[in-house]
Amino acid sequence: xxxxxxxxxxxxxxxxxxxxxxxxxxxxxxxxxxxxxxxxxxxxxxxxxxxxxxxxxxxxxxxxxxxxxxxxxxxxxxxxxxxxxxxxxxxxxxxxxxxxxxxxxxxxxxxxxxxxxxxxxxxxxxxxxxxxxxxxxxxxxxxxxxxxxxxxxxxxxxxxxxxxxxxxxxx
Amino acid sequence: xxxxxxxxxxxxxxxxxxxxxxxxxxxxxxxxxxxxxxxxxxxxxxxxxxxxxxxxxxxxxxxxxxxxxxxxxxxxxxxxxxxxxxxxxxxxxxxxxxxxxxxxxxxxxxxxxxxxxxxxxxxxxxxxxxxxxxxxxxxxxxxxxxxxxxxxxxxxxxxxxxxxxxxxxxxxxxxxxxxxxxxxxxxxxxxxxxxxxxxxxxxxxxxxxxxxxxxxxxxxxxxxxxxxxxxxxxxxxxxxxxxxxxxxxxxxxxxxxxxxxxxxxxxxxxxxxxxxxxxxxxxxxxxxxxxxxxxxxxxxxxxxxxxxxx
Numbered sequence: 001x002x003x004x005x006x007x008x009x010x011x012x013x014x015x016x017x018x019x020x021x022x023x024x025x026x027x028x029x030x031x032x033x034x035x036x037x038x039x040x041x042x043x044x045x046x047x048x049x050x051x052x053x054x055x056x057x058x059x060x061x062x063x064x065x066x067x068x069x070x071x072x073x074x075x076x077x078x079x080x081x082x083x084x085x086x087x088x089x090x091x092x093x094x095x096x097x098x099x100x101x102x103x104x105x106x107x108x109x110x111x112x113x114x115x116x117x118x119x120x121x122x123x124x125x126x127x128x129x130x131x132x133x134x135x136x137x138x139x140x141x142x143x144x145x146x147x148x149x150x151x152x153x154x155x156x157x158x159x160x161x162x163x164x165x166x167x168x169x170x171x
Numbered sequence: 172x173x174x175x176x177x178x179x180x181x182x183x184x185x186x187x188x189x190x191x192x193x194x195x196x197x198x199x200x201x202x203x204x205x206x207x208x209x210x211x212x213x214x215x216x217x218x219x220x221x222x223x224x225x226x227x228x229x230x231x232x233x234x235x236x237x238x239x240x241x242x243x244x245x246x247x248x249x250x251x252x253x254x255x256x257x258x259x260x261x262x263x264x265x266x267x268x269x270x271x272x273x274x275x276x277x278x279x280x281x282x283x284x285x286x287x288x289x290x291x292x293x294x295x296x297x298x299x300x301x302x303x304x305x306x307x308x309x310x311x312x313x314x315x316x317x318x319x320x321x322x323x324x325x326x327x328x329x330x331x332x333x334x335x336x337x338x339x340x341x342x343x344x345x346x347x348x349x350x351x352x353x354x355x356x357x358x359x360x361x362x363x364x365x366x367x368x369x370x371x372x373x374x375x376x377x378x379x380x381x382x383x384x385x386x387x388x389x390x391x392x393x394x395x396x397x398x399x400x401x402x403x404x405x406x407x408x409x410x411x412x413x414x415x416x417x418x419x420x421x422x423x424x425x426x427x428x429x430x431x432x433x434x435x436x437x438x439x440x441x442x443x444x445x446x447x448x449x450x451x452x453x454x455x456x457x458x459x460x461x462x463x464x465x466x467x468x469x470x471x472x473x474x475x476x477x478x479x480x481x
Contacts, residue, residue: 001177018177019220021207041208043365048274054248057274060207062200064177065224108273129364130272 003067007032008076022058022066023047026073034074034103038132045131048104049073055111057130074103077110086110086148093144097135104131109145117156118149175210179222183229183308183335186221191310191333199223199335201244202278204271205287229282229337232256238301238342243282243335247294251276257468259343261460262354262373265470266297269358272365282336285321288328288397289367291436295322295398296373296390297356301341309334322397344377352377352386353460355453357475359445361436368393369436370445374404374453376413376461384408384458389421389450394429394442401425404454413458418451425450449475 001018003025004011014029026032026049035058038046042057049058050072077084083091086109096102105128112119112127119127124145125138133141178197180186190197197219200206209215223229223244230244232253239259241250250256251267270276270284270293284294285305295318303318310333318339321328330336344352354375360366370393377386389404407421431442452475459465471477 017174019175019210040211042204042271042275045272045274054277055274056278057204060203060278062177062203062207062220062222064179065200065203065222111273126364127273130274 001064003063005063005067006070008072016063018062018064020063022049022051022056022061022063022071025063026058026071032073032075036100036103038100038104043132044101045104045108046101048107048131050107050111053111053114055108055130072107072110074106077106085151086113086145089144089148089151090141093140093147095136095140095144101131101133101135105133105141109141109148113145113149113152117152119145121146175217175220177220177222179225181225183226183337186223186226187308187310187333187335189219189221190335193219194332197221199286201280201283202246204275204279205283205289223282223335234259234345236345238340240338240340241281243285243337243339244280245282246277247271247279247281247284248273248276250281254468257470259345260297260301260341260354261468261470262297262300262356262375262457263294263341265356265473266293266358266371266373268470269293269360269363269368269473275365281339285318285339286328286330286336288322288324288326290325290396290398291367291369291371291393292398293356293358293368293371293392296371296392297354298339298341299390299398299400300354300373300375300388301343302388304340305336306338306340307334308337313337315340319398319400324396351379351461353457353462353465355456355460355471355475357449357453357456357471358473359449360473363473367436370394370431370442370449372446372449372453374450374457376408376454376457378458378461382412382462384411384413387454389425389454391425391429391446393436394431394446396430399429401428403428408454413454415451415455418454419447421454422447422450452476 004013036046038044040059042060047058198217200220201223229242233240247267257264305318356373358371359369373390375388379385387404387408389401391399426443426447431439433439456471
């Protein structure tokens, strides 16, 4: 079955078995291994990617069902090797230990911040409630997301003309 | 999974014909959050998955003066975030927000949640207290049944081969009229996210001008093989003013009416006690909403325990 996806802005066309998951398509067909292979039951969130800007668990998503859509993976966050602000705040807050959950955490957090630029701590915890971390105890991850929101708000308020800017994604 | 093929019908008729022809060798898939797990662990082993996602006209929420209609392909996340539903059926929004995680709600559909027929599913009780009617497409056309008749047992529905749930129609007060109805869904779980209900309770209350109850419905999840409607609530409450003693009595009757099992989420006896505790809270919050003593659109605490200011 031909599956066409735009992944991190680049178009791909690949012939795959019909029951290929988006996770397998990304990791084994496109060799984008940032997205992690975790529980395969949608519980742990390590495989979270964005489809049209909304977070999904790619282990339960048939690739053919999202053919023609836009996918963003953790490889799509940085610019020419330079970490984006959310990633940088994960680093400065020590929000990553073993790192296995980090790509999924980043994608859930990125989806939250694009939809809700000024989340409360409760909203951050709710947005990350589908992502398990067994190392950090979550607090540093939550801090990193809240700091990113604050930094983005300051950057936006420094720009005089906001017309045309958009914080929504996938709406 | 062992080489499952995917069929993508372009019309509802095509999907019905394909499913009717292949029987249980073909399974419909929408969001995939249940079907993908079931195929992976071998609970089902279809030769075909029939991808319903591209079918037009089966997704979305519509309102009219009497209530609302939800297409089977509507995402749980869309229900959770719908402002119109928040006013008309707070119970449904409160049930949607506790299902799975953000990722699961973004993928999962209301039709899938209903047709998977898990006894602990969140959507059924919330729809049952809004008089849900299931619209089903099949080889002989469209038929409608009270939603409660869809559920036969754990994982089993009354759908015949080739039949597809297409829509659920519900009754709800129009918020622009002098609203006199309210609903609420509460849940007991060990964890707030990514957990199934230990007990789920949905209630709806209608009142007249004198705040006397003119209609009441109660439905429970995770305490019987199917979502359980407690019909006696109507006889117990209609024509009366709601009092704490009365809601406690309904809770006691509901606890007796259910037939829970003991499992990892609690013993049968514990579940009955949780029913007795949650039912009065759900009835009270639905009543607060019906009598406009609750902030419009504000969701209740998940377990219904109100703080002083609430």
